[in-house]
Amino acid sequence: ILNVEQSPQSLHVQEGDSTNFTCSFPSSNFYALHWYRWETAKSPEALFVMTLNGDEKKKGRISATLNTKEGYSYLYIKGSQPEDSATYLCAFGDYKLSFGAGTTVTVRA
Amino acid sequence: DTGVSQDPRHKITKRGQNVTFRCDPISEHNRLYWYRQTLGQGPEFLTYFQNEAQLEKSRLLSDRFSAERPKGSFSTLEIQRTEQGDSAMYLCASSGEGTTDTQYFGPGTRLTVL
Numbered sequence: 001i002l003n004v005e006q007s008p009q010s011l012h013v014q015e016g017d018s019t020n021f022t023c024s025f026p027s028s029n030f031y032a033l034h035w036y037r038w039e040t041a042k043s044p045e046a047l048f049v050m051t052l053n054g055d056e057k058k059k060g061r062i063s064a065t066l067n068t069k070e071g072y073s074y075l076y077i078k079g080s081q082p083e084d085s086a087t088y089l090c091a092f093g094d095y096k097l098s099f100g101a102g103t104t105v106t107v108r109a
Numbered sequence: 110d111t112g113v114s115q116d117p118r119h120k121i122t123k124r125g126q127n128v129t130f131r132c133d134p135i136s137e138h139n140r141l142y143w144y145r146q147t148l149g150q151g152p153e154f155l156t157y158f159q160n161e162a163q164l165e166k167s168r169l170l171s172d173r174f175s176a177e178r179p180k181g182s183f184s185t186l187e188i189q190r191t192e193q194g195d196s197a198m199y200l201c202a203s204s205g206e207g208t209t210d211t212q213y214f215g216p217g218t219r220l221t222v223l
Contacts, residue, residue, distance in 0.1 A: 004151070032209035043113065044200070044214040051209055089151055094208045095140065096165065099151030 002026055004092050006100035013080045013107050020076040021103040023090030027071035031094040035064055035075055038102070039086045047075075047088075080107045111135075113215035115201050121221045122191055129187045130218045134203030141184050142212060143176055145169065146198040158184060159206070191222045 005024045013019045025033065035047040048057040053068040061078045077084055087104045091097035114133045122128050134141045139160050144152035155174070156166045160181035170176075173191075178184040188195055198219050202212040 034211070036214070041216070043216045046211045046213060049209060049211050091151070095142075095157060095204075096154045097144075097152075097212065098154070099144075101149060101151045 002092055002098035004090060004098050004100040006088075006090060006103050008103060009101065010104040010106070013077075013084075013105060015080060015082060015107055015109050017080055018076065018078045019080060019105065020074050021088065021105075023073045023075070023092075023100055025071050025073075025090070025092040025098075027069060030068045030092075032092075033066055033068075033073050034091040034097065035073070036089040036091065037062075037086045038089060044089065075103075077105070080105075082107045082109050113201055113203055113213050115199075115215040115218050117218055118216060119219050119221075121223065123223050124191060124193060126191055127187065127189045128191060128220065129185055130199055130201075130220075132184045132186070132201030132215060134183070134201070135213055136182075137205075138203035138213075139181070139206050140204045140210075140212075141178055142202040142204070143184070143186055144200040144202065146200060146217075147196075152198075152200055155186075188220075191220075193222045196220055196222045 033050045036044040038044040050066040055066040063076045087102040089102045091099045116131045142157040143155040146152040158178040173189045176186045198217045200217045202214045204210040204212045
């Protein structure tokens with residue numbers, strides 16, 4: 001079992017503000033780092049798969065960076081909207097993913 | 110592409126009963142995974158299939174748990190003699206064959222054992 005940690009556990013953001021949070025993972029034997037967004041009563045939605053050190057991915061107002069040498073990834077949300085409220089999970093590994101416990105984001109209107 | 114579906118979405122059962130969950134993956138995906146999520150934790154890997162072959166099982170999957178994918182399409186996860194500790198969200202995912210392919214998840218089956 002690989003130790004994947006996410007921080008903070010939860011955060012509250014005012015609508016329009018930007019925010020970011022962290023996923024840390026073992027820096028050895030890197031395969032891939034996945035980010036998911038999970039809204040209540042829905043399926044986890046795949047956001048990004050990142051495989052190369054220095055990778056930067058973007059989808060709309062959400063972006064992510066990857067540092068495999070030091071074992072961390074940041075997820076950024078620019079100009080938060082209420083629909084960004086969700087739990088954001090990162091997962092590390094090959095076919096057998098090890099997940100962090102998630103960062104729950106609540107955007108206040 | 111209708112996505113990954115799971116049935117039922119919710120299951121309440123009494124301790125000692127058997128339950129079975131079904132997962133229908135994205136049709137062109139060869140790999141199918143089962144994960145379990147308990148409160149406050151991220152999903153934990155249980156097992157995965159390449160077509161109909163079950164290739165790996167986690168030590169979390171006790172002998173009361175059995176998973177099948179008989180024709181390489183849908184999969185079932187059965188829990189025999191359920192215990193209160195089995196209460197969790199059971200998630201299914203599917204992917205292509207690449208080691209780092211995106212895993213697409215279903216909405217999960219939430220099991221409550223009374």
